[in-house]
Amino acid sequence: MHDRPFRGNTDEIDDLIRQYEDLRAGRKSSFLEEESFEILIEYFNEKNSFHKALEITETALDYFPYSGDLFVRKADLLVAIHNYTAALEALKQAEFYDHDNIDIYILKTDAYLALDLPQKAASLLEEALLIFEGDDRLDLLFELADVYDDYEDFDKVFDCLVLILKQEPANEEALYKICFWTDFTGRNEESIKLHQEIIEDHPYSELAWFNLGSAYQGLKLYEKAIDAYQYAVAINDKFDYAYRNMGDAYIRLRRYKDAIEVLEKVGEITRPEDVIFEAIGHCYHKLGKFASARFNYRKASHINTGDSKLQYKIALTYINEKKWDKAIVHLENALRIHKNVPEYNLAMGQCVLQLENYKDAVHYFSMVVRSRPKNVRGWKALITCLYQSEYFEEAIQQCITALKLTEGKPLIHYLYSAVLFAAGKQKEALMQLEAGLKKSPALVKSFVDLNPSILQNSFVVDLLARYRKSKRKK
Incomplete structure (x- = not known):
């Protein structure tokens, strides 16, 4: 009523x-x-x-x-x-x-x-x-x-809002709502046309410019989206959501310096938010400025202390700098919050492996394959770790299991072959190498990387040459 x-x-x-x-x-x-x-x-x-x-x-x-x-x-x-x-x-x-x-x-x-x-x-x-x-x-x-x-009936919700804006183009409630429903229904082209018409009669409507930018962004037309957002903030320089979306558009275009500039503007006009500091940290991370990335990730973490992902991201900056001990501290923080996240365990395994702590590395990589048994990346890390620590029999068993669970992914054949060679089982090793070559010859590099000296093995050289020759004939 x-x-x-x-x-x-x-x-x-x-x-x-x-x-x-x-x-x-x-x-x-x-x-x-x-x-x-x-x-x-x-x-x-x-x-x-x-x-x-x-x-x-x-x-x-x-x-x-x-x-x-x-x-x-x-x-x-x-x-x-x-x-x-x-x-x-x-x-x-x-x-x-x-x-x-x-x-x-x-x-x-x-x-x-x-x-x-x-x-x-x-x-x-x-x-x-x-x-x-x-x-x-x-x-x-x-x-x-x-x-x-x-x-x-969400498309009809959108239709109602269009009718409202046709009757009253400056209706703020409808302008706010149609931005959400455009994104939800994916009717970006219609939204662009509607807001272009509104802007013709109401060129100083920051909401219309914002909605136009949002619709362009929905179509991944990031340059056009940025232009529209710039009009919105020219009309209202306190329009924080326009700066946020503009920052996202710059990130999509990998224009990280521009993204940092507009995201820092958000911090000037609104209260501090973890998502903004995290986004700024991400930009610095992509620019290779790991100390600045850490600084912003830490700011985000102080606001949202329960976000394990921020601890993980701080750890990644240390990993990029090969500072394994410092990375481990933050990965431990992340794992205390969420202990079964595969990415955290994988990163921790890589860190302790770099410190030649093979037993712990095997534990963390095992956690990864337990969480994602069909994911080849975890199996590669585990088998490689067992190979480097010379647990060849255990590595063989893990290869057999991995082949079943990944439905015979070619990378596993190559890893299995390398392990069999190291265990002195040359005949079986050559069979696995050939299986890998048949499925994906491009992945042979993974096999060679484990033990470059394997190319001194005449049987391996002959198999690779024979396979290349047969491919040329085809």
Whole structure:
């Protein structure tokens, strides 16, 4: 219903309540005007005394039985106490006396939705759109958008917002909402056209420029998106969401210095946020400025202490600098928060392997393959670690398991071959090498990298030469 602000001071209310109670008790000949009843109804409604307000409404209808407005008020109160069927009955009466009251349609919609009849609510509002104009029509379109949202017809939500903006291009509520629904429905092209039309008549609407940029960004047209966001912040230099999205667009274009500049602007105009510091850290990381990246990741981590990913990212900056001990400290922090994340265990395994702590490395790599048994990367790390620590029999068993779980990925054949050669099982090793060559010759480098001296083995050289020759003939 339209808001009906309470009208009345305390003295007036007290007087009206006394008159009402006298009227109810029949203590003296007292009479209340319809407006007085309405003031009392509003008063108790605002105090959430719905049953008292409903009692007063029923009494008022005894004196003014042809008042459409009182029936609407009755229905509003019945909706508030969840008596939806009775509310619909009251609205039938209201419609008979006051059929062009928009509150009737809005309350009917509320009742239908509460009774899980969203399509009936939608049909009612669609009919009402043919009756009402101006602000009333806008109210109905917003109601209809909510109904479509309720039964998940999301394209129609978008359509309602378009109709609102066609009627009132500067409507801020619709401009805010259509940005979300454009992204949700993927109707970026339509949004671009709509906002271009709005901008023609309202060139200083920062929301229209922002929505235009967001739609371009949805189509991965990042340069155009940035241009639109720049217009938005030229109109409103405190428009932090435009800076945020602009920063994201610059990151997509790998223009990290530009991204840092606009993301730092966000920090100047809003309270500190972990996601902004993390994004700035990411940019410095990509630029190879690991100390600056760490500085911003740490800022983010101080705000969001429970985010294990930030500890992991700090560790990665140390890994890039080959500072294994320092990386381990932050990976331990990350694993304390989330111990089974494969990426964390993989990084920890790589760090302790660099420190020649093979036993712990095997433990961490085993955690990775346990979490992602079909992922070749984890198996490569585990088998390579076992190979380097000369646990050849264990490496052979892991290769056999890996071949089953990865459904014979070619990289595993190469690793298996290298392990078999190291274990002195040349015949089986050559068979696995050939299997790998048949599936993916390009991955032979992984085999050679494990033991470059293997190229001194004449059988290996002959097999590689024979395979290359057969490929040339084909």
